[in-house]
Amino acid sequence: MVAYAWTTFQHLSWQRVWNVLLLLSSFFRSRMLGRPLISGTPWSLSVEPSGQCNLQCPECPVGAGVLTRKAGMLTPALFQKIVGDSSPQLTYLNLYFQGEPLLNRQIEDIIQIASQHRIFTSMSTNGHHLTPQKCEGLINSGLTKLIVSVDGLTRESYSRYRKGGDLEKVKQGIRTVVQQRRALNSRTPFLIVQFLVFKHNEHEIPELRKWCRDIGVDKLELKTAQFYDFGNEEVSPPLNKRYSRYLPVRDNQLILKGKSHNHCYKQWGSAVVSWDGQVAPCCYDKDLDFSPGNIRNMPLKTIWKNESLHQFRKQILKDKAALEMCKNCPEGRQWLI
Numbered sequence: 001m002v003a004y005a006w007t008t009f010q011h012l013s014w015q016r017v018w019n020v021l022l023l024l025s026s027f028f029r030s031r032m033l034g035r036p037l038i039s040g041t042p043w044s045l046s047v048e049p050s051g052q053c054n055l056q057c058p059e060c061p062v063g064a065g066v067l068t069r070k071a072g073m074l075t076p077a078l079f080q081k082i083v084g085d086s087s088p089q090l091t092y093l094n095l096y097f098q099g100e101p102l103l104n105r106q107i108e109d110i111i112q113i114a115s116q117h118r119i120f121t122s123m124s125t126n127g128h129h130l131t132p133q134k135c136e137g138l139i140n141s142g143l144t145k146l147i148v149s150v151d152g153l154t155r156e157s158y159s160r161y162r163k164g165g166d167l168e169k170v171k172q173g174i175r176t177v178v179q180q181r182r183a184l185n186s187r188t189p190f191l192i193v194q195f196l197v198f199k200h201n202e203h204e205i206p207e208l209r210k211w212c213r214d215i216g217v218d219k220l221e222l223k224t225a226q227f228y229d230f231g232n233e234e235v236s237p238p239l240n241k242r243y244s245r246y247l248p249v250r251d252n253q254l255i256l257k258g259k260s261h262n263h264c265y266k267q268w269g270s271a272v273v274s275w276d277g278q279v280a281p282c283c284y285d286k287d288l289d290f291s292p293g294n295i296r297n298m299p300l301k302t303i304w305k306n307e308s309l310h311q312f313r314k315q316i317l318k319d320k321a322a323l324e325m326c327k328n329c330p331e332g333r334q335w336l337i
Contacts, residue, residue: 003187004218007144011091011120019043019089020269027268036313041089041301044270046283047082048097049074049104051275055126056163059231061286062098063163066230069287071099074275076109078296082273085300087117095123097272097283102129108137115142122147124194126165130173135180138189146189147221148174151196153204153211160200161235178216190218196225197243198235226328227254245330256330260321264331267313271304279303281312284325 022040030037051071057063062071083090093114095101102125104110114121122145123138130148138146150170152158158167177191193212195205205222212220224245225237237244237254246254264282272280277296278288285291292308303309320326 004190007188007190008120011118011144013088013118015088016043016091020091023269027263027265030268030313030317031263034317036310036317038268038305038310038313041304042086042269042271043089044092044094045082045086045090046094046097046270046272047074047079048099048273048275049095049101049107049110049123050099052103053098053100053126054103054128055100055165057161058163058234059161059225059227060098061228061230064228064230064232067098067287069274069278070276072275073104073106074110076106076113078277079110080113082277082295082300083113083117083119085295087119090117090119092120093122095121096125097274097280098286099275100126100129102134108141111138111141111143120144123189124149126162127170127173128166130170130176132176132180135173135176136184138177139181139184139186143189145192146177147192147194148177149194149196150174150208151198152201153208157201157204161196161198174217175215191216192219192221193217194221194223196223197238197240198225199238200235202238202240202243224330228328256328258330260326262317262320264316264320264326264329266331267309267316271300273300281309282325282329284329290323290325 019040020043023043026037026039050073053062055063061067095111101107101123111121121143123143124147127148148170151161152167155167159165174193195208209220222243224243237246245257247257266282272283273295274280274288277294278291279293279295279300280288281290290312292306293303295303315323
């Protein structure tokens, strides 16, 4: 994808490249010395446009209704503060954490703020709100990458996980993105179809590849599914080990592949911000149990280096497996360094 690589390059600057080098240096120095050192500011952020969703996916904390924190919508004013506190070092913005981003009626204004700062923007959606008007707005706002979840190619397989969803509506939305992008003579957003691989849908992968090619999707991403204790066991890991992050089931227990290592590059390079400004160490802190502060009360750069995150990074270097939020995370498990 030459166009994708070129677009990514256009979002870089010497200041952003230098910031990434500082972060990498502090990450490896921290591992070598066994104590947290931090240089630079986050090069990547995941910001939550909406804490609400229109579906009831059983392995999603929002869909299953197990989150205890309040749901709401990100405002452009708060997002402007987030970007202002992070720029010009911020390179990448993932407009997703929990919930469905397109439920936020001001999402185009939010994306446009990031575009004005030349920040690469990515958004993940379940695809039920991709109307011609919405697609036009997303394109004109400057969204760089759009990920649409299609976790089944028949109504039966799709609805098994995407509870309350309409497969045909999602497929039409994807066609609309392609059509509107062509009509507006735009390269972006790059269109990614994401497929969560389960036991009940893994046989559909070859047909899905063909469908994506025929429609004009830029890329198909096959993603391993994550499972929680609150899941209702309606879905299960695939038989093909390549598409599962877990070992074969033993005694009804799922065990992550690989050995857990005491490091996590995300804690030295990225952070998450909820719709109301609460910062989280990463996307596995769904209920913000480990939040080091709120961006409404202090700048992100201050939170990034505060004592709370210092202690969190210290625990990761000492015994990451002791952190509850890290027990179901694959990051750092396959690396040997």
